[in-house]
Amino acid sequence: MLRDIRNNYQKYKLEEKGLDNSPLSLFDEWLNQAISEKVVEPTVMVLSTVQQGFPDSRVVLLKELTAEGFVFFTNYRSKKGEQIQNNSNVSLNFFWAEMERQVRVKGIAEKIDSVQSEDYFKTRPRDSQMGACASNQSMEVDSREKLERQFEVCEKKFDGKTIPMPEHWGGYIVKPFEIEFWQGRSSRMHDRILFFQDEGKWRFKRLQP
Amino acid sequence: MLRDIRNNYQKYKLEEKGLDNSPLSLFDEWLNQAISEKVVEPTVMVLSTVQQGFPDSRVVLLKELTAEGFVFFTNYRSKKGEQIQNNSNVSLNFFWAEMERQVRVKGIAEKIDSVQSEDYFKTRPRDSQMGACASNQSMEVDSREKLERQFEVCEKKFDGKTIPMPEHWGGYIVKPFEIEFWQGRSSRMHDRILFFQDEGKWRFKRLQP
Numbered sequence: 001m002l003r004d005i006r007n008n009y010q011k012y013k014l015e016e017k018g019l020d021n022s023p024l025s026l027f028d029e030w031l032n033q034a035i036s037e038k039v040v041e042p043t044v045m046v047l048s049t050v051q052q053g054f055p056d057s058r059v060v061l062l063k064e065l066t067a068e069g070f071v072f073f074t075n076y077r078s079k080k081g082e083q084i085q086n087n088s089n090v091s092l093n094f095f096w097a098e099m100e101r102q103v104r105v106k107g108i109a110e111k112i113d114s115v116q117s118e119d120y121f122k123t124r125p126r127d128s129q130m131g132a133c134a135s136n137q138s139m140e141v142d143s144r145e146k147l148e149r150q151f152e153v154c155e156k157k158f159d160g161k162t163i164p165m166p167e168h169w170g171g172y173i174v175k176p177f178e179i180e181f182w183q184g185r186s187s188r189m190h191d192r193i194l195f196f197q198d199e200g201k202w203r204f205k206r207l208q209p
Numbered sequence: 210m211l212r213d214i215r216n217n218y219q220k221y222k223l224e225e226k227g228l229d230n231s232p233l234s235l236f237d238e239w240l241n242q243a244i245s246e247k248v249v250e251p252t253v254m255v256l257s258t259v260q261q262g263f264p265d266s267r268v269v270l271l272k273e274l275t276a277e278g279f280v281f282f283t284n285y286r287s288k289k290g291e292q293i294q295n296n297s298n299v300s301l302n303f304f305w306a307e308m309e310r311q312v313r314v315k316g317i318a319e320k321i322d323s324v325q326s327e328d329y330f331k332t333r334p335r336d337s338q339m340g341a342c343a344s345n346q347s348m349e350v351d352s353r354e355k356l357e358r359q360f361e362v363c364e365k366k367f368d369g370k371t372i373p374m375p376e377h378w379g380g381y382i383v384k385p386f387e388i389e390f391w392q393g394r395s396s397r398m399h400d401r402i403l404f405f406q407d408e409g410k411w412r413f414k415r416l417q418p
Contacts, residue, residue, distance in 0.1 A: 003272045003332055005244070005252050015353070035214070040249070041306040043214050048257040048264035054298040055257035055264050058391075059311050063212045091257065091264040097250040102268050123212055127396035135398070135417045144224070144400065147417060151398060182267075187336035189344070189360060191353065208344045208356060 009100040009184025014191035021202045023179040023195035027103060028065060030181070034096045046093040047072070047174075049083035056083060062094075063120060069107060069175040073120060076111070077168045078137035084109045090174055100184035107176040117170035129163040130154050180207070218309040218393025223400035230411045232388040232404035236312060237274060239390070243305045255302040256281070256383075258292035265292060271303075272329060278316060278384040282329060285320070286377045287346035293318045299383055309393035316385040326379035338372040339363050389416070 019026065034042040048057040058080065064071035070092060074080060084090065092105040121129065134151040141147050154163075183191040190209035195202050228235065243251040257266040267289065273280035279301060283290060293299065301314040330338065343360040350356050363372075392400040399418035404411050 002252055002274065003329060006270070006334075006337075007250070008334075008336075041216065041304075043211055044304060044306065046255040046257075046266060046302045046304070048255075048266045048300065050259050050262060050264050053259060053296060054315060055259050055266075055300040056313075056315065057255060057257045057264075057266060057300045057302045058313055059302065059304050061215070065211065087262060089263045091266045093255045093266045093268065095253060095255070095268050097253065104265075104267055106263060106265065120212060125215075125217075125396075127217075128215075131397035131418070137417055139417045140414050141417045143415065147398060147415075151396070187334075187360070188340035189356060205349050206352065206356075208346055208348050208350045209340070 007100070007184070008186050009190070010186045011100050012183055013185060014181055014183035014193055016193070016204075016206065019193065019204060021195075021204065023176070023181070023202055023204070024065070024067065024069075026181060027179065030096070030099070030101060030103065031062075031065065031094075034099055034101075037098065039096045039098045042096065044094070045070070045072075046095075047080065048091045048093070049080055050087050050089060051079075051083045056080070063171070066173070069173045070105065071112065071171050071173050073117065073169070073171045075132065075135075075137040075166075075169055081168075084172065092174055102180075102182035102184075104178075104180040104182065105174065105176045106178040107174040109172045109174050112171040112173050114165075114170055118165050120171065121165040121169065126163065129165075130158070132169055133158070133163060133166055185209070216309070216393070217395050218399070219395045220309050221392055222394060223390055223392035223402055225402070225413075225415065228402065228413060230404075230413065232385070232390070232411055232413070233274070233276065233278075235390060236388065239305070239308070239310060239312065240271075240274065240303075243308055243310075246307065248305045248307045251305065253303070254279070254281075255304075256289065257300045257302070258289055259296050259298060260288075260292045265289070272380070275382070278382045279314065280321065280380050280382050282326065282378070282380045284341065284344075284346040284375075284378050290377075293381065301383055311389075311391040311393075313387075313389040313391065314383065314385045315387040316383040318381045318383050321380040321382050323374075323379055327374050329380065330374040330378065335372065338374075339367070341378055342367070342372060342375055394418070 094103040192207040252271040303312040401416040
């Protein structure tokens with residue numbers, strides 16, 4: 001039964017000691033630990049947006065962490081692109097099951113400079129570049145076959161050529177105003193430390209689990 | 210570099226053939242496959258809610274799947290409880306990295322009957338029951354020590370006794386009106402099948418990746 005699937009979290013703890021009002025450096029530490037401990041898909045984050053009072057959420061990959069925030073790339077004409085254009089308030093959720101850790105981010109999404117997006121686009125494998133060109137993201141399509149024909153059309157079009165970044169493609173940076181770090185503990189007495197902005201500075205407090 | 214972390218998904222595909230207008234049975238199939246293939250934390254789902262135009266998201270565990278929807282349990286006085294009381298539109302996101310699969314649910318959350326909640330509460334390990342009693346979920350607390358003292362107070366109070374379910378604790382069922390199944394494919398040409406309600410019946414269509 002589903003209800004019997006449970007873990008008693010006890011790998012780590014999260015203490016106030018040593019925290020320095022810098023949530024992004026703590027995030028960086030946790031992320032790097034997830035990468036070095038071979039968590040499956042460590043850069044996965046669930047991006048949530050709001051559309052007319054309804055939340056919507058999907059997985060995207062974190063592609064860059066800067067002093068300003070969290071960067072991911074997408075088709076600006078996708079559903080999430082439309083939603084962000086109408087309401088740039090978003091949340092991000094990282095869950096590293098193997099580390100018994102979760103990070104919850106609330107922030108504002110902004111398009112990054114197209115030069116930066118191109119810089120990243122060029123590093124993508126050719127087939128991913130092709131895929132970005134071949135798909136009208138989130139639109140209906142009659143069949144898998146039709147999708148594959150679109151891909152083939154792009155393959156012919158760009159045969160032997162560099163694939164240019166589509167105009168409607170690029171990155172967003174999520175600038176956080178709240179970040180919660182959640183460390184699973186036994187008996188569901190988890191550690192939760194919430195960083196929040198207070199007059200332009202980061203502060204933190206502990207929350208009950 | 211983060212941007213170099215990428216998978217070329219190629220384990221499975223998702224075809225229209227064999228789909229029978231019943232997204233919950235397809236979900237059940239994927240969930241059971243995730244459990245039998247030993248995905249880490251297969252019942253993890255990211256629940257997103259909306260508070261005054263801002264999305265908020267956190268991990269909860271799926272505890273029951275019924276013909277009506279997805280059941281999880283929580284403290285009704287927690288942030289998510291408050292948010293659902295004000296706006297019952299929610300989304301759920303399941304990501305089974307090892308299966309290269311994602312399920313995106315949009316639905317309405319409703320409290321379940323307290324008798325059903327008690328039924329589940331009784332099956333929880335005693336320490337989890339204690340934890341639910343000892344924590345004012347999402348409220349600030351001065352220190353870990355204070356939290357542990359709250360736990361000890363509950364331990365003394367219920368020493369040798371059955372721990373009753375707190376009045377403010379129980380389940381929600383998320384009744385879906387849209388469910389998307391996402392199967393990672395190579396060259397980012399993923400399979401996406403969206404089930405939606407049409408005059409009280411489920412139908413589906415394929416989306417571009």
